Amino acid sequence: MCIRIGIMGYGNLGRGVELAVKNAPDMELVAVFTRRDPAALKINTENVPVVSAAAAAEWKDKIDVMILCGGSATDLPVQTPQFAKDFNVIDSFDTHANLPAHFTNTDAAAKSGNKVAIISVGWDPGLFSLARAYGNAVLPNGQDYTFWGKGVSQGHSDAIRRVKGVKNAKQYTVPVEAALESIRNGETPALTTREKHTRVCYVVPEAGADLAQIEHDIKTMPNYFSDYDTTVHFITEEELLRDHSGMAHGGFVLRSGVTSEGTKHIIEYSLKLDSNPEFTTSVLVAYARAAYRLYNEKNYGAKTVLDVPPAYLLNKTAEELRASLV
Amino acid sequence: MCIRIGIMGYGNLGRGVELAVKNAPDMELVAVFTRRDPAALKINTENVPVVSAAAAAEWKDKIDVMILCGGSATDLPVQTPQFAKDFNVIDSFDTHANLPAHFTNTDAAAKSGNKVAIISVGWDPGLFSLARAYGNAVLPNGQDYTFWGKGVSQGHSDAIRRVKGVKNAKQYTVPVEAALESIRNGETPALTTREKHTRVCYVVPEAGADLAQIEHDIKTMPNYFSDYDTTVHFITEEELLRDHSGMAHGGFVLRSGVTSEGTKHIIEYSLKLDSNPEFTTSVLVAYARAAYRLYNEKNYGAKTVLDVPPAYLLNKTAEELRASLV
Numbered sequence: 001m002c003i004r005i006g007i008m009g010y011g012n013l014g015r016g017v018e019l020a021v022k023n024a025p026d027m028e029l030v031a032v033f034t035r036r037d038p039a040a041l042k043i044n045t046e047n048v049p050v051v052s053a054a055a056a057a058e059w060k061d062k063i064d065v066m067i068l069c070g071g072s073a074t075d076l077p078v079q080t081p082q083f084a085k086d087f088n089v090i091d092s093f094d095t096h097a098n099l100p101a102h103f104t105n106t107d108a109a110a111k112s113g114n115k116v117a118i119i120s121v122g123w124d125p126g127l128f129s130l131a132r133a134y135g136n137a138v139l140p141n142g143q144d145y146t147f148w149g150k151g152v153s154q155g156h157s158d159a160i161r162r163v164k165g166v167k168n169a170k171q172y173t174v175p176v177e178a179a180l181e182s183i184r185n186g187e188t189p190a191l192t193t194r195e196k197h198t199r200v201c202y203v204v205p206e207a208g209a210d211l212a213q214i215e216h217d218i219k220t221m222p223n224y225f226s227d228y229d230t231t232v233h234f235i236t237e238e239e240l241l242r243d244h245s246g247m248a249h250g251g252f253v254l255r256s257g258v259t260s261e262g263t264k265h266i267i268e269y270s271l272k273l274d275s276n277p278e279f280t281t282s283v284l285v286a287y288a289r290a291a292y293r294l295y296n297e298k299n300y301g302a303k304t305v306l307d308v309p310p311a312y313l314l315n316k317t318a319e320e321l322r323a324s325l326v
Numbered sequence: 327m328c329i330r331i332g333i334m335g336y337g338n339l340g341r342g343v344e345l346a347v348k349n350a351p352d353m354e355l356v357a358v359f360t361r362r363d364p365a366a367l368k369i370n371t372e373n374v375p376v377v378s379a380a381a382a383a384e385w386k387d388k389i390d391v392m393i394l395c396g397g398s399a400t401d402l403p404v405q406t407p408q409f410a411k412d413f414n415v416i417d418s419f420d421t422h423a424n425l426p427a428h429f430t431n432t433d434a435a436a437k438s439g440n441k442v443a444i445i446s447v448g449w450d451p452g453l454f455s456l457a458r459a460y461g462n463a464v465l466p467n468g469q470d471y472t473f474w475g476k477g478v479s480q481g482h483s484d485a486i487r488r489v490k491g492v493k494n495a496k497q498y499t500v501p502v503e504a505a506l507e508s509i510r511n512g513e514t515p516a517l518t519t520r521e522k523h524t525r526v527c528y529v530v531p532e533a534g535a536d537l538a539q540i541e542h543d544i545k546t547m548p549n550y551f552s553d554y555d556t557t558v559h560f561i562t563e564e565e566l567l568r569d570h571s572g573m574a575h576g577g578f579v580l581r582s583g584v585t586s587e588g589t590k591h592i593i594e595y596s597l598k599l600d601s602n603p604e605f606t607t608s609v610l611v612a613y614a615r616a617a618y619r620l621y622n623e624k625n626y627g628a629k630t631v632l633d634v635p636p637a638y639l640l641n642k643t644a645e646e647l648r649a650s651l652v
Binding site: 016019020023024096099100103120125127129130131132133134136137138139140141184259260262263264265266267268269270271272273274275278279282283286304305306307308309310311313314315318319321322323325326 | 342345346349350422425426429446451453455456457458459460462463464465466467510585586588589590591592593594595596597598599600601604605608609612630631632633634635636637639640641644645647648649651652
């Protein structure tokens with residue numbers, strides 16, 4: 001019995017899901033949906049149709065789980081509730097502040113169609129949410145720390161590209177090693193934004209641009225850079241493409257807590273990823289398996305990773321899991 | 327509404343549960359059960375009765391979850407199925423090879439009494455099982471590594487104490503840092519037993535004992551030491567008590583996997599614990615909360631940590647969790 005998977009959107013995430021489904025013996029890719037012209041889209045899998053997103057509803061009985069690969073800013077707030085009426089869906093919605101509203105909208109849609117929607121799947125939110133939840137559960141008297149990087153922040157790179165005189169740019173978020181070490185040593189520092197991450201920018205200027213002005217405009221940009229120690233490097237377009245096209249990322253979640261006077265415990269969860277999209281979509285695909293199982297149990301509605309038993313993510317029986325992983 | 331907790335057995339684990347329940351605003355310690363003379367046992371909580379283990383069944387309607395604090399060798403294989411008929415129970419059964427049988431026995435008992443039994447809770451098995459399961463789920467094409475320590479192994483310390491001429495001893499299991507570093511660097515070494523852990527022994531000899539013979543007997547002991555690089559230090563009883571009475575422990579679970587040719591990802595989960603029993607029991611108490619919830623859902627039978635949604639471990643509503651931890 002194979003879980004029939006659909007992919008909605010064929011960017012970095014869509015291609016990552018395609019790859020992860022290929023590596024899942026219990027899954028089969030049924031169709032890729034796109035808002036572009038389907039005829040113009042060439043995908044990496046043979047004999048799988050590319051279909052217009054507008055025709056998705058016609059596929060509702062042919063797909064067990066639709067994995068939504070759009071962005072959190074404008075795609076998912078619309079798409080997830082829309083498709084959750086007809087499909088079990090997985091999304092990677094990552095705008096923390098809007099999560100409650102997104103959950104409510106999706107929950108109503110999924111319940112109206114007797115479907116399951118697992119939202120905010122990936123590594124943060126996602127695996128990092130799990131690390132925070134387990135950490136808080138076992139060390140209620142403690143402190144959470146989340147660090148991101150080293151990796152490219154798309155939002156910050158975009159912000160730099162909007163600066164006058166900038167042709168192209170990549171921005172790396174880098175955790176401050178001294179802060180990590182302090183927590184690992186059992187200290188529980190109250191860290192400012194500046195003390196947790198630094199920002200390193202690689203900027204391709206337009207010909208004749210005022211470099212000092214660009215650097216000033218970046219470093220003083222509110223929210224994005226003014227609260228951080230920021231370094232700006234000017235490079236050529238060739239150097240940017242050659243040295244900064246990678247999609248590596250990662251991060252750390254630490255929980256530092258005490259159980260009695262002076263008795264400290266530190267839990268650390270960390271990721272070192274060569275490809276942010278390939279890893280993120282590996283998580284999406286594991287949760288697609290869980291969504292299918294929840295659906296078969298008629299456990300309808302919206303869920304987050306915190307609602308899903310870990311065993312549901314694996315293509316193994318409970319007996320196999322107990323024998324091999326417990 | 328308070329979850330009424332019973333503690334079965336009052337050693338290091340029992341005292342740890344007592345402490346953790348004190349820190350849980352949604353729980354209340356109702357009674358401590360002992361196989362010793364209840365009148366002779368003084369516990370750390372005022373106004374909580376100490377009761378003979380033989381009389382436990384009389385408390386079946388007064389306790390929501392009984393936390394079993396006995397040992398895996400002889401206590402739990404008997405106690406867990408026995409008490410799972412009358413109580414929701416949590417145990418820390420850690421003999422991996424006997425887990426399937428223990429699960430089967432406990433499952434039958436719990437189902438016969440319409441109760442929930444969560445077995446093999448703690449950090450390994452327990453949190454480390456979760457780390458292995460999530461790691462396998464998101465990186466199906468990869469390799470698992472589990473390291474323990476630095477910390478005292480009770481079983482190995484006991485084994486040394488049985489050597490002729492040894493008065494007392496403590497044995498530390500120490501992970502090999504070079505092996506950890508190699509995995510963190512993306513290598514996937516096939517590690518022998520010797521390459522993963524070293525064993526460091528602190529031995530108090532009897533007066534006039536043959537130290538060279540003791541050292542030889544330890545280092546050549548099959549299963550326990552012969553496959554490891556073992557160091558033996560002879561010290562006095564005073565030094566042993568002063569320097570080696572701590573209960574610190576910890577360890578590492580790594581999952582190293584690839585998603586496409588040459589694209590590597592490393593997940594690392596680690597614990598650094600000042601007190602092995604206090605941390606272990608913090609996990610037990612979090613799962614007691616989950617057991618109570620599963621019981622209220624009539625989801626009876628034996629479970630492991632892999633069967634429990636993470637949200638069930640926390641004293642927070644789903645809305646609070648989504649707003650704060652996802």
